[in-house]
Amino acid sequence: MTEVDHSITLEFRKFNRFYTNVLGFLNEHIYDSPFSLTETRILFEIKNTSHCTAKILQDTLGLDRGYVSRIIKRFEKENMLYKEKSEEDSRNHYLYLTGFGETIYKKLEAKANQQIEYMLERVDAKSQGKLAAAMETIECILSEQLLPKVSAVSIRDYYISDDIKMIIEKQRLFYKEAHGWDHTFLNYLHETFDADIEKIWIAESAGRFAGCVGLVKHDDRTVQLRWFLVDSAFRGRGIGSSLLRALMDYCREMKFERIFLWTVSSMAEARPLYEKFGFRLTEVKDEAPLWGQRLQEERWDIELA
The missing domain is CATH 1.10.10.10 (Winged helix-like DNA-binding domain superfamily/Winged helix DNA-binding domain)
Structure with a gap:
């Protein structure tokens, strides 16, 4: 250099x-x-x-x-x-x-x-x-x-109020377009940000949103993974792995003992990534009406201690 x-x-x-x-x-x-x-x-x-x-x-x-x-x-x-x-x-x-x-x-x-x-x-x-x-x-x-043809991706671990609005809109749009979820999902999204937020990571490239993931405090030893999303324009560049790696490193540094997440069975594309980082399927609910669809909720956990 x-x-x-x-x-x-x-x-x-x-x-x-x-x-x-x-x-x-x-x-x-x-x-x-x-x-x-x-x-x-x-x-x-x-x-x-x-x-x-x-x-x-x-x-x-x-x-x-x-x-x-x-x-x-x-x-x-x-x-x-x-x-x-x-x-x-x-x-x-x-x-x-x-x-x-x-x-x-x-x-x-x-x-x-x-x-x-x-x-x-x-x-x-x-x-x-x-x-x-x-x-x-x-x-x-x-x-x-x-000016490389593919802009580098950076990840920051802080957020402002505008970031919350952007994350909600990105999530709403993705699940509406890709999975047909209705307006009730938007109401749910707003409610999720009323929780005790531990940290949020946002991936960006040349000023553009590329992805995000967050942690919500469940108790002193347990945190919940939320809002995991990679923008469709940036898929295939390892951004999902980078976000999860940042989250996992932070949890180990903070001595959390368990991370869990809730997803639905139709989100098959995320399964290999969760398994790669050590998450295991621990609970499956019966299929039920949710966000304008019939969905089967799943819980995935990883023990860090």
Whole structure:
């Protein structure tokens, strides 16, 4: 690994502060329009990306799926875009600007050019060339060296109130889409956060939610594993194992003697992971109506002492 000169670090930070002010000049609600910078970028991607989908927008811009979905719905409501179902995969819908959307895009594009030209109008031609070359150099170096195709995943072991809201929404959406659970599950989710929360771990990648797991205090020696979820966009990258490993290490460090969890028999994909970490099936309830389905609850335990 290359050793970094401290003076370069300070210069880099100085430039970041300066350019943040430049971006502030354009401001979040740019071009005297009702559209945020993110909404404007989404319009740009839809206009300039062949066969653009919501998933492409999420990956290209590093945005949360729910956030992208809300913006797309708003644009549909305003008659700015329309969807066409993919003939190859009916689950995918391609996004296109309507005539009205094209008109708005062109106005925003023209205004964006005017903003840049305003900043550059007092800069002579030679300096403009140097500025463009410097920008190209920065983009080239950082793109090649610092922006891997797959962003690293980090795990933090603290949470704020917004994280709770996000976890509830992620859980609600997943179980609704993947298992057809109804609105009563949302009520249940809210109730689970009234418990004595010991800790929550949240996995993130480039600022995007990748997964979570939590612990609830049952008694001085026993904790319950809750809210275990890996976002579908990040599956297959070992995030579930990393979350459970962090949880297990913490429990051993804190001298807890037992961890248990409740799941349902239809959640077969999680079984191998629970077994891998030493959990064993200890109780099975009779099938009963639950969250709009007929489900069979299971309890899994691991003894640490």
